[in-house]
Amino acid sequence: MKRIALITSGGDAPGMNAAIRSIVLACHEQDIQCLGFFHGYNGLMHDEFKELTVDLVAPIIQFGGTILKSARCKEMHQNSGVEQVASTLTRHSIDALIVVGGDGSFRGMMALQPYWQGHLIGIPATIDNDLACTDKTIGFATAVSTATHAIDKIRDTANAFERVFIVEVMGRHSGHIAFNVGLATGAEAILSFENCDSKNLEQVQADLINQIQSQRQHNHSGFVIVLAENLWPGGPHGLQAALRETAHIESAVCVLGYIQRGGNPCPEDRILATELGIEAVRAAKNRSGVMVGKVHGQISINCIIRATEQSKPVDQALRLAYNQICQLT
Numbered sequence: 317m318k319r320i321a322l323i324t325s326g327g328d329a330p331g332m333n334a335a336i337r338s339i340v341l342a343c344h345e346q347d348i349q350c351l352g353f354f355h356g357y358n359g360l361m362h363d364e365f366k367e368l369t370v371d372l373v374a375p376i377i378q379f380g381g382t383i384l385k386s387a388r389c390k391e392m393h394q395n396s397g398v399e400q401v402a403s404t405l406t407r408h409s410i411d412a413l414i415v416v417g418g419d420g421s422f423r424g425m426m427a428l429q430p431y432w433q434g435h436l437i438g439i440p441a442t443i444d445n446d447l448a449c450t451d452k453t454i455g456f457a458t459a460v461s462t463a464t465h466a467i468d469k470i471r472d473t474a475n476a477f478e479r480v481f482i483v484e485v486m487g488r489h490s491g492h493i494a495f496n497v498g499l500a501t502g503a504e505a506i507l508s509f510e511n512c513d514s515k516n517l518e519q520v521q522a523d524l525i526n527q528i529q530s531q532r533q534h535n536h537s538g539f540v541i542v543l544a545e546n547l548w549p550g551g552p553h554g555l556q557a558a559l560r561e562t563a564h565i566e567s568a569v570c571v572l573g574y575i576q577r578g579g580n581p582c583p584e585d586r587i588l589a590t591e592l593g594i595e596a597v598r599a600a601k602n603r604s605g606v607m608v609g610k611v612h613g614q615i616s617i618n619c620i621i622r623a624t625e626q627s628k629p630v631d632q633a634l635r636l637a638y639n640q641i642c643q644l645t
């Protein structure tokens with residue numbers, strides 16, 4: 317194997333730079349040239365790249381975002397776009413493409429498979445943690461930590477003003493961030509896809525109102541609701557209006573948004589990214605169509621189809637812990 321191409325794609329995640337660094341260092345050690353293409357699949361489409369050297373990546377492990385930039389690329393949904401990417405890879409005599417990204421980016425790899433003979437390797441990186449075949453994706457631990465610290469601060473105002481707060485967290489359609497952050501901050505309520513029937517939100521709302529009213533009778537602290545994005549019609553403001561209109565409950569809304577995606581990666585993400593980067597280069601020699609992950613503390617290499625198609629539910633133990641805590645408080 318002489319030449320590897322590398323992209324970061326989809327939502328940026330803290331730890332992507334650590335993965336880039338590790339891949340480049342592993343390539344250097346094995347005399348493999350590493351070309352970094354910019355802006356996800358767009359860079360492969362438009363031949364926008366730079367050779368990645370040890371000097372270039374040496375100081376980046378601690379930084380969020382990605383030095384290769386990231387993007388979403390509409391053209392990849394059409395055969396002509398995929399063919400263009402394949403032709404760039406062929407023109408540069410690339411032996412393997414490593415994609416650092418989420419499930420969408422891996423679907424891009426699957427689309428590329430029929431058009432390109434080189435080896436395709438995925439490294440899971442998304443704050444949402446919604447990829448199977450790995451306990452955690454790169455960026456998730458940092459996002460949980462960032463959101464936890466943010467809600468700790470919100471909690472001070474919630475308590476001081478005895479106010480209900482609705483805090484929206486990211487996760488697209490999965491509740492990994494919501495549940496982990498909700499438990500870590502001692503949120504009074506977690507509203508996410510896994511514990512709310514989206515077809516019966518009226519019941520969810522009625523239960524929530526009961527919970528708020530009964531807490532009000534017993535103590536005078538704040539009430540923090542962690543709400544998963546895309547769950548409630550009209551988002552957190554929709555829920556805020558519903559609480560006001562049905563039960564005269566006033567609340568404050570805080571959307572954590574992109575704060576969760578940025579910032580320096582925590583040690584766990586740096587270490588995970590470093591390990592997966594090294595393993596990805598090793599796998600690139602003789603495997604293709606696989607994602608390198610970590611399951612129960614061990615490196616695990618699985619087919620990208622399985623990683624993207626299989627669902628990864630929020631840990632049952634977390635949900636049980638939340639239910640138990642709710643009963644005790």
Ligand SMILES: Nc1ncnc2c1ncn2[C@@H]1O[C@H](COP(=O)(O)OP(=O)(O)O)[C@@H](O)[C@H]1O
Pocket residue numbers: 325326327356357387388389390391392393417418419420421422423424425427442
């Ligand atoms: N079904 C698909 N076929 C081809 N390419 C895809 C597909 N889904 C996603 N991609 C490519 O991967 C990019 C990133 O996917 P996206 O879902 O936005 O982020 P993530 O990889 O973080 O899940 C998309 O912009 C697109 O270029």
Ligand SMILES: O=P(O)(O)OC[C@H]1O[C@](O)(COP(=O)(O)O)[C@@H](O)[C@@H]1O
Pocket residue numbers: 326327328418419420441442443444486487488545577
């Ligand atoms: O950057 P955009 O296009 O606003 O996308 C927002 C989405 O990206 C994320 O931050 C990360 O998702 P992906 O890693 O799957 O791209 C989601 O939590 C959120 O729903």
